[in-house]
Amino acid sequence: MSSQPRLVEVRQNVLKQNDLLARSLRQRFEAAGVFVVSLVSSPGSGKTTLLEKTLTRLIDNGNRVAALVGDLATENDAARLARSQAPVKQIVTGTVCHLDADMVQRSLEGWELKDLDCLFIENVGNLVCPSSYDLGENLRVVLMSVTEGEDKPLKYPTIFNTADVAVITKMDLAEAVEFDLAGAYENIQSVRPGMEVLQLSAKTGDGLNEYLGFLVSRMESRSLVGKVSVG
């Protein structure tokens, strides 16, 4: 005699483990007074280049910063970032196309969080998978470079929707590739009305001050007043 199949309610978030871990990380960051910024973009949009400039500038102004960087296979980005003199750790993800909260937690081992003002996390270059994973960050920055075209937001609405600010990079190349800046703004507003948009060139430094100013204003609005300065 066999019983009938029956429906049993479960109701749980599939990414519950990640979300719980991210929440506990966020609490740890807050308790330690460290502001955490993550960077997401397609491969090669300029995350590492911008991050190297950011770290260098923040260190020059007396801030204590560090970075974690995700990469599928190499340690190149970590080596580049280490030139800024900031503590840097590479997270080699192997076949995994995104960082998750567990990878962040494990790579923080051995670091004293309260000795930091700001921690940056460079995600694996990918506009799809990182959107599902909360890393415990305070601010998620999505980068798009002018060479990728202005329709990226329409193709990847989810990542733009989970990010807090969009940064258009490689502006020094905008003219050469006939980048439609107004169209890019329009597309970003279409998938995320009200999103703040910044533009810069990490190569020439144009727009870098505005970007750093934005970061600092966000840190300060998290009541970390006076901790971080850009000089």
Place this chain on the structure above:
Amino acid sequence: MHELSIAISIIEGASQEALSRGGAQVHAVHLKLGALSGVVKDALLFSYEVATNGTMLEGSRLVIEDVPVVIYCSECQAERRLKSIQQFCCPVCGALSSDVVRGRELELVAIEIEEVEEIV
């Protein structure tokens, strides 16, 4: 592609639930999938089939309920379903809104199980 790791999380969650009910056999797993979850349905279905192989969920179906994006429109003071996830504006009055009410779900809703009979 992160659908394989998502599929593995689903299988873990569903297996745990089934085991806690006395090692029941699982016929189906019901999932809510938001249009803003970042997960591709077809890739997930494919990954599920691959990942259930050799587990207690082998042969079970993954039943996916698509959840469209619903925003709150402050002009209409009402919840509205988006026409397209490329356009976050109210389909009735056209006002812009980033206030997502539904559509991010990636939720294990239920499992269909059959109790394994005790052999005396």
